[in-house]
Amino acid sequence: MVRGILTALSPVFHGGSEKTGSVVLLNRLKFIVDGKPTDVPIISGNQIRGRLRRLLTADFLELAGYKMDLGQKSYQKLYHTLFAGGVLEAVEEESESAVVDLNLKFRVVKHILPLRLFGGSYANQMIEGRVLVGHMLPVCRELRDYIGVDSDISFYQLIARAFQTRRDELRVARAEDEEQAVQALVEYECFAPGTKFYHEIRLETSREEELLDLSTLYRAVELWKENPFIGGKSSVGFGKLKIEYEWPKPVDSKPYMEFVEKNKDEIVKVLDELREAL
Numbered sequence: 008m009v010r011g012i013l014t015a016l017s018p019v020f021h022g023g024s025e026k027t028g029s030v031v032l033l034n035r036l037k038f039i040v041d042g043k044p045t046d047v048p049i050i051s052g053n054q055i056r057g058r059l060r061r062l063l064t065a066d067f068l069e070l071a072g073y074k075m076d077l078g079q080k081s082y083q084k085l086y087h088t089l090f091a092g093g094v095l096e097a098v099e100e101e102s103e104s105a106v107v108d109l110n111l112k113f114r115v116v117k118h119i120l121p122l123r124l125f126g127g128s129y130a131n132q133m134i135e136g137r138v139l140v141g142h143m144l145p146v147c148r149e150l151r152d153y154i155g156v157d158s159d160i161s162f163y164q165l166i167a168r169a170f171q172t173r174r175d176e177l178r179v180a181r182a183e184d185e186e187q188a189v190q191a192l193v194e195y196e197c198f199a200p201g202t203k204f205y206h207e208i209r210l211e212t213s214r215e216e217e218l219l220d221l222s223t224l225y226r227a228v229e230l231w232k233e234n235p236f237i238g239g240k241s242s243v244g245f246g247k248l249k250i251e252y253e254w255p256k257p258v259d260s261k262p263y264m265e266f267v268e269k270n271k272d273e274i275v276k277v278l279d280e281l282r283e284a285l
Contacts, residue, residue, distance in 0.1 A: 009252050010206070012146070012203055012205060013203070013237075013250050014203050014248065014249040015247070016247040016248060018167060019050070019246050020197040021237070035049065047162055048196070049142045049143060050142065052142045055140050056138075059231060060090065062230040063120075066226065071274045071275060073275050073278055085281060085285060088129045089127070118273055118274050119278065120266070121223075123136075124220065124224060129281060141207040141209075143237070145198065147162040149162055171243075197245065221254075225260050235247055235249070
């Protein structure tokens with residue numbers, strides 16, 4: 008188990024599907040607090056998993072020297088599989104594509120470390136990931152029994168409001184006076200700077216492969232620390248984090264780096280075979 012405390016260094020926005028009037032609310036998850044259902048704002052584990060996957064995959068391809076021509080459909084499918092996890096495709100039972108290529112699947116799991124760690128799917132095949140990524144839960148009074156971290160601060164005190172305006176540029180171009188342009192006010196909730204989040208990542212692997220898998224996960228977190236953002240609106244100053252994790256044993260990214268360097272040729276070969284199978 009890898010445990011961490013992540014601190015917001017700027018407002019953090021991760022919107023849900025609900026709005027109150029014109030205000031976009033933070034993503035929320037229902038907890039039982041003092042015997043009552045309470046909707047607590049969180050950052051979803053899927054958001055973090057996707058962030059780690061994309062950073063690690065880009066790093067992995069760069070280290071392996073693998074280039075993708077996204078103008079070609081086969082590379083577009085490969086890109087989607089690697090960076091977004093892919094999608095299962097329905098096939099006819101009697102068709103050739105319905106046959107499971109166990110040899111390719113074995114080699115993908117062995118050599119394509121981002122897919123091995125975070126899982127994915129291609130054609131009619133599914134690769135189960137080896138990490139369970141939890142939600143980022145705010146350190147607050149309501150969740151202290153869930154995360155084991157004491158706090159006297161309510162999550163209500165951690166929520167701030169931000170807003171931005173959007174101009175109708177087309178109308179500006181047509182208007183004789185720019186002040187006639189309509190400005191739309193967009194307001195949304197965000198976590199205030201200084202908010203602390205508790206986070207867990209669990210690695211499920213064999214003892215023989217633990218060192219490489221843990222090093223791969225360490226590299227993903229290392230890359231995240233170099234680009235420490237989460238949620239939306241990072242391009243306008245939101246989502247910056249201070250990222251701190253405690254590891255179950257001493258670890259660094261060296262085994263991951265050495266594996267990619269040593270197996271470059273085979274990695275390129277497997278990626279090309281995977282692209283052809285899509």
